Amino acid sequence: MLQQILHDMYIDPELLAELSDVQKHILFYKMREEQLRRWREREAWEALAQEEGLRPLKAKRASDKHIQWLLGADGEVWVWVMGEGPGDKPYEEISEELIAERARLQAQREAEELWRQKEAEITKKFRDALANEKARILAEKWKVEMEDRKAAKVLEERIHEEFKRKEEEERKRGEEQIRLQEEQRAKELYWTLKQAQLHCQASEKEEREWEEQFRSHAFKDLDSFNPLHRHEGGHLTYAFSPWPSLPVPLSSPFLLPSSLSLSLPSSSLTHTSILPLSLLSRTWERPLRPVSRDVIVRWFKEEQLPRRAGFERNTKSIAPWFHGIISRENAEDLLENMTEGAFLVRVSEKIWGYTLSYRLQKGFKHFLVDASGDFYSFLGVDPNRHATLTDLIDFHKEEIITVSGGELLQEPCGQRDSPPDYHLLFE
Numbered sequence: 001m002l003q004q005i006l007h008d009m010y011i012d013p014e015l016l017a018e019l020s021d022v023q024k025h026i027l028f029y030k031m032r033e034e035q036l037r038r039w040r041e042r043e044a045w046e047a048l049a050q051e052e053g054l055r056p057l058k059a060k061r062a063s064d065k066h067i068q069w070l071l072g073a074d075g076e077v078w079v080w081v082m083g084e085g086p087g088d089k090p091y092e093e094i095s096e097e098l099i100a101e102r103a104r105l106q107a108q109r110e111a112e113e114l115w116r117q118k119e120a121e122i123t124k125k126f127r128d129a130l131a132n133e134k135a136r137i138l139a140e141k142w143k144v145e146m147e148d149r150k151a152a153k154v155l156e157e158r159i160h161e162e163f164k165r166k167e168e169e170e171r172k173r174g175e176e177q178i179r180l181q182e183e184q185r186a187k188e189l190y191w192t193l194k195q196a197q198l199h200c201q202a203s204e205k206e207e208r209e210w211e212e213q214f215r216s217h218a219f220k221d222l223d224s225f226n227p228l229h230r231h232e233g234g235h236l237t238y239a240f241s242p243w244p245s246l247p248v249p250l251s252s253p254f255l256l257p258s259s260l261s262l263s264l265p266s267s268s269l270t271h272t273s274i275l276p277l278s279l280l281s282r283t284w285e286r287p288l289r290p291v292s293r294d295v296i297v298r299w300f301k302e303e304q305l306p307r308r309a310g311f312e313r314n315t316k317s318i319a320p321w322f323h324g325i326i327s328r329e330n331a332e333d334l335l336e337n338m339t340e341g342a343f344l345v346r347v348s349e350k351i352w353g354y355t356l357s358y359r360l361q362k363g364f365k366h367f368l369v370d371a372s373g374d375f376y377s378f379l380g381v382d383p384n385r386h387a388t389l390t391d392l393i394d395f396h397k398e399e400i401i402t403v404s405g406g407e408l409l410q411e412p413c414g415q416r417d418s419p420p421d422y423h424l425l426f427e
Contacts, residue, residue, distance in 0.1 A: 001351045001352060001353060001368075001370040001372045001379060002027075002030070002370060002379060002380065003373075004288060004372070005027070005031070006030060006031060006034045009031060009034065009035070011027070012289065012350070014350060015289075015350045015351060015368075018328075018348075018350050018355070018366060018368055019368065019379070019380065020365065020366070020367070022380075022402055022404065022405075023367075023368070023378075023379060023380040024380075026380040027379075027380045030380070095197065099190060099193045099194055099197065100190055102189070102193060102403065103186050103187075103189035103190035103192075103193060104186050106185075106186075106189050106400075107182045107183070107185040107186035107189055108182060108186075109406075110182070110185055111178050111179070111181060111182035111185070114178050114181065115174070115175070115178045118174045118177075118178060119171070119174070122167065122170055122171055122174060126163055126164075126166070126167040129163060130160065130163050133159055133163070134156070137152065137155070137156050137159070140152070192399075196384070196399075200383060200384075286299065286352070289350070289351065289352070290348070290349055290350070290351070290352065293325055293349075296325055296347060296349065297325075297424055297425060299352060300347060300425050301425065304371065305425075305426075307388060307389075308388060308390070309371070309388070309389045310322040310345075310389065310422065310425070311390065312390065313390050313394070318420075318422065318426070319345075319390065319393070319412070320412040320414045321343060321344050321345050321393065321412035321413065321414070322344075322345055322422060323344050323345065323346040323347070323415070323420075323421050323422055324346065324347055324420070324421040324422035324423070324424060324425055325346070325347045325349060325421075325424075325425075326346050326347075326421050327349075328355075328357070328366060330421075331344060331346055331355075331357040331364075331366075332357065332364050334413050334416060335357060335359040335364060335413050338359050338411065338413055339359065339410075339411065340359055340360055340361045340410075341358075341359065341407075341408060341409065341410030341411055342358075342359040342410065342411045342412070342413050343356060343357065343358045343359065343409050343410075343411070343412065343413060344356075344357050344412065344413040345357075345369070345389070345393065347422075347425070348368065348369075350368070351368055351370065351372070351379070352370075352371055352372040353368060353369045353370045353371035353372060353376075353379070354368075354369040354371060354389065355367065355368055355369065356369055356378075358401075358407055358409075359413075365405065365407065367379075367401065368380075369389070369392065371389070375387060376388065376389050376391070376392045377392070378392075378401065393409060396408070396409045397409045397410070
């Protein structure tokens, strides 16, 4: 879904309204990044075309707008790279500090909650014990003579001081225990976040290696030819232009295709390769976005059921947090009387995916889950990609969704009516 938005450079206003402020900021940043990438790409094509003599040099006019770059002492364009300037910390050090701080804050929150529980237990224990002891002393007082009451009072005060001393000692032991648990938890969270970062870096490296390998295999036998594609007689025909090593779609002579989804061995690429279109099409032609409930139901049955979306892990039972095609208002109504951390997942009517509705202490949050590709991820919020919808939910039972909100999935919100609101999806 995010790739489609960046390709069109347009987002439907209704879909934009579903995004949180954080999601909107991230989406704006990515769209701006895509604009710069296209501009640089076009500039490169213009320069190459002029060098090859395929396009005449543009005559500059005095009224033309232009950009003047700030130059450094060496006469080159001045560039500052974060982490490489004088006095800047290296990127690795900044990353380590951010991970350590995030782990420390999470462990601190958990330790504070443990200490509140522990302190309540200690206070109740000694309050009850002192009340019982006072009751016993009071009962004995009535058995002694008037002259012995002073001694009984002294005894009561001494016992009170003894209980107070023991309470203070146990309180200190509890504080030390919680402190040790906080340190241990901070270490565990640090390594968890570190492993996630390393996994993300490894995935990005693997993806770059795959792209380089594809380019080397796909074009190594083509010398100075480039693919131009068109449809002929129900087949996809690849021809080639004499521009060296630069693929140029007919419809856009100065913009590269955003992605190439067809993977072929280099031996099968000749000057003209013809493939049946049926090999490139899906079982059904999915619209760019949901247009009706019937289309959403078909999408779910044909694409999501085979991926076990909505089911509990390794079972045939539907997850208690899963709901059908319900509105935002219905979701908030279901979560109204639940505590903070309660959540449900509903099939979205805005994108090919889902919406996770989350109960705050005061109010609600809604996060879009993109399922238009081969993975599940929060649209514009979380870089983590998950193989199944259940993997995404289980992951955020342990890890917060956003740093600013600290959302952690705790209690699933189940069905209220019969039949359940998802019955059309599983018929």
